[in-house]
Amino acid sequence: MIKKNIRKKSEKYYKEALSLMPAGVNSPVRAFNAVGGNPVFIKWGKGSKIYDVDGNSYIDYVLSWGPLILGHAHKQVINSIVKAARAGTSFGAPTVAENEIARLIKSAIPGMQSLRLVNSGTEAAMSAIRLARSYTGKDKIIKFEGAYHGHSDGLLVKAGSGAAAFGVPTSSGVPRGSARDTIVLPFNDIEKVKAVIAAGHKNIAAVIIEPVCGNMGVAAPLNKFLQKVRTITRQYGILLIFDEVITGFRFCFGGAQNLLKIKPDITCLGKIIGGGMPIGAYGASKKIMDCAAPSGSMYQAGTLSGNPVAVACGLKTLRILKKTDYKKINLLCEELCTDMKKIAKAKKKKITVNRFCSMFTVFFTNKNVSDYSSAYRSDTEKYANYFSKMLSEGVYFAPSQFEANFLSFAHTKKDIEYTIEAFNRIITDI
Numbered sequence: 059m060i061k062k063n064i065r066k067k068s069e070k071y072y073k074e075a076l077s078l079m080p081a082g083v084n085s086p087v088r089a090f091n092a093v094g095g096n097p098v099f100i101k102w103g104k105g106s107k108i109y110d111v112d113g114n115s116y117i118d119y120v121l122s123w124g125p126l127i128l129g130h131a132h133k134q135v136i137n138s139i140v141k142a143a144r145a146g147t148s149f150g151a152p153t154v155a156e157n158e159i160a161r162l163i164k165s166a167i168p169g170m171q172s173l174r175l176v177n178s179g180t181e182a183a184m185s186a187i188r189l190a191r192s193y194t195g196k197d198k199i200i201k202f203e204g205a206y207h208g209h210s211d212g213l214l215v216k217a218g219s220g221a222a223a224f225g226v227p228t229s230s231g232v233p234r235g236s237a238r239d240t241i242v243l244p245f246n247d248i249e250k251v252k253a254v255i256a257a258g259h260k261n262i263a264a265v266i267i268e269p270v271c272g273n274m275g276v277a278a279p280l281n282k283f284l285q286k287v288r289t290i291t292r293q294y295g296i297l298l299i300f301d302e303v304i305t306g307f308r309f310c311f312g313g314a315q316n317l318l319k320i321k322p323d324i325t326c327l328g329k330i331i332g333g334g335m336p337i338g339a340y341g342a343s344k345k346i347m348d349c350a351a352p353s354g355s356m357y358q359a360g361t362l363s364g365n366p367v368a369v370a371c372g373l374k375t376l377r378i379l380k381k382t383d384y385k386k387i388n389l390l391c392e393e394l395c396t397d398m399k400k401i402a403k404a405k406k407k408k409i410t411v412n413r414f415c416s417m418f419t420v421f422f423t424n425k426n427v428s429d430y431s432s433a434y435r436s437d438t439e440k441y442a443n444y445f446s447k448m449l450s451e452g453v454y455f456a457p458s459q460f461e462a463n464f465l466s467f468a469h470t471k472k473d474i475e476y477t478i479e480a481f482n483r484i485i486t487d488i
């Protein structure tokens with residue numbers, strides 16, 4: 059896949075970018091700080107491949123961090139963008155396409171009886187929290203260690219070393235006051251959830267959760283964790299928010315909630331529903347959503363919300379997905395992960411591969427990974443080495459251990475076979 063394996067132009071542009079943007083990038087993980095080396099500048103993409111400014115090509119398992127489930131530059135999706143743009147790029151007034159995408163999302167995720175379009179997953183999660191507070195009249199929220207729900211102040215909080223830590227901001231610039239109402243608990247630990255809710259339910263508005271974690275690397279819910287969280291939140295009048303920004307339309311035509319048969323009170327979407335354009339959505343029952351202005355007193359707005367070009371792109375993506383059998387990518391991903399595990403075992407490498415349908419993470423530990431602390435047992439130096447070697451083979455994996463990799467419907471058996479061969483070549487030296 060790599061034609062020249064020379065990245066001279068990328069180096070040149072990166073040097074220039076360093077003088078223009080903090081760390082030369084518009085979003086932190088792109089800087090490759092977690093894996094070393096300098097970022098690759100991408101010129102174009104088609105299907106499962108991306109092509110850099112030096113003419114190298116890579117099989118892409120990042121897919122813009124999840125949205126491009128149909129692959130890069132899908133012809134029908136691009137045509138829909140062009141058609142929408144020709145009719146005007148923004149009106150700040152209602153359009154029919156907004157009804158259409160809302161209707162389609164609602165048909166797939168019935169719990170989103172009423173929904174609002176926003177511009178990103180960050181906005182969706184931030185608005186969902188405000189909505190939950192408005193509806194319940196309570197302030198505190200529970201989130202899980204290692205889960206990412208965008209970069210709004212109250213959600214940029216991680217746990218301390220204690221069992222149930224009250225918020226300490228992960229980022230500078232977040233006032234301690236904003237973090238104080240965020241309680242952080244370990245994922246998959248139902249006893250801690252029960253204890254904290256039993257003691258503090260009078261002040262807890264919501265539990266926000268990635269139903270399948272993607273942001274500590276992939277980690278699935280175990281032992282009916284989500285069902286139990288659903289039961290206890292319902293029992294105490296606490297709203298359950300599923301952040302399906304990654305998982306929405308990733309595993310099936312709907313959310314992880316469809317697959318796992320759990321109905322949250324509020325759902326957040328992003329990524330795939332925009333098909334590669336900036337979008338997000340949050341939705342719930344009509345009763346809850348009617349708290350949002352101007353029906354209710356919870357303020358939330360956006361100059362570009364429901365942007366016609368983003369909506370056209372998302373709508374076309376969803377319409378194609380509705381007719382698509384997800385089995386194909388789930389099976390391809392299974393093949394990839396099974397073979398990587400077999401090779402690693404044969405070569406006596408300590409590796410755990412977590413996969414959920416078409417998303418996966420390779421951890422450099424032989425212990426199970428089911429929460430933040432087990433994910434952080436992974437040897438990140440080994441991951442960095444593996445990442446760089448795979449990149450040199452023309453395979454673009456996530457430039458951080460604690461991220462998910464994705465397959466798209468554009469990935470072929472040949473792509474998978476090539477990736478497995480490359481993995482087989484490089485893993486001996488890691």
Ligand SMILES: Cc1ncc(COP(=O)(O)O)c(C=O)c1O
Nearest residue numbers: 178179180206207208303304328
């Ligand atoms: C689960 C989850 N929620 C929210 C977000 C924030 O979305 P965005 O980057 O579109 O603001 C992300 C981003 O990766 C995410 O993975």
